[in-house]
Amino acid sequence: MANSPADSLIHREMSLTDLDQVLEIENRAYQFPWTRGIFMDCFRGRNVCRVACLNGQVVGHAVLTVAAGEANLLNICIQRDSQGYGLGRVFMHQLIEHVGKLGARTMFLEVRPSNKVAIALYLSLGFVQVGLRKDYYQGMHGREDAQVMALPCGGTYS
Numbered sequence: 756m757a758n759s760p761a762d763s764l765i766h767r768e769m770s771l772t773d774l775d776q777v778l779e780i781e782n783r784a785y786q787f788p789w790t791r792g793i794f795m796d797c798f799r800g801r802n803v804c805r806v807a808c809l810n811g812q813v814v815g816h817a818v819l820t821v822a823a824g825e826a827n828l829l830n831i832c833i834q835r836d837s838q839g840y841g842l843g844r845v846f847m848h849q850l851i852e853h854v855g856k857l858g859a860r861t862m863f864l865e866v867r868p869s870n871k872v873a874i875a876l877y878l879s880l881g882f883v884q885v886g887l888r889k890d891y892y893q894g895m896h897g898r899e900d901a902q903v904m905a906l907p908c909g910g911t912y913s
């Protein structure tokens with residue numbers, strides 16, 4: 756079977772020198788992107804900041820918290836032109852494994868109900884919806900709810 760680009764994806768810690776590229780990816784991928792200030796706060800805090808790289812180029816990023824056996828995925832993003840080629844799925848697998856090694860037993864995340872691509876990815880990885888936060892996100896027409904989803908880091912819910 757032919758190799759897919761996703762087979763070559765590696766992830767590593769995000770550094771300050773990645774930030775310009777991360778912001779470029781962020782700004783092109785989201786309607787309401789994180790600002791440089793938010794990423795800087797994540798660096799200063801105890802967040803897990805990772806980038807996904809293909810052939811040495813940053814093509815995606817993720818920010819998580821890990822504490823008390825729980826990981827929270829605060830942001831995951833693949834650059835717009837590279838979406839739909841399996842990179843997000845591989846990156847998610849890598850992140851789940853990474854936070855598992857850091858002691859997380861469960862990964863939580865929030866997602867807009869309108870983000871059908873992300874929800875399809877999370878469901879296919881075994882995430883289940885465990886809650887709903889009303890009016891959580893800024894939206895184009897008022898506020899939008901957040902679906903809260905969770906996955907045991909050691910495997911799927913049965």
Ligand SMILES: CC(C)(COP(=O)(O)OP(=O)(O)OC[C@H]1O[C@@H](n2cnc3c(N)ncnc32)[C@H](O)[C@@H]1OP(=O)(O)O)[C@@H](O)C(=O)NCCC(=O)NCCS
Nearest residue numbers: 784831832833838839840841842843844866872873875876
């Ligand atoms: C969500 C995101 C990280 C997924 O990464 P990706 O590389 O595009 O996704 P993949 O190619 O790995 O596809 C993974 C799954 O997503 C779903 N998916 C991908 N593209 C899709 C599309 N156009 N329509 C519907 N489902 C789609 C499918 O379930 C797919 O699995 P399959 O190919 O085995 O069917 C990426 O699209 C992204 O960065 N989006 C913008 C930022 C964002 O919304 N982040 C999530 C915030 S909660």
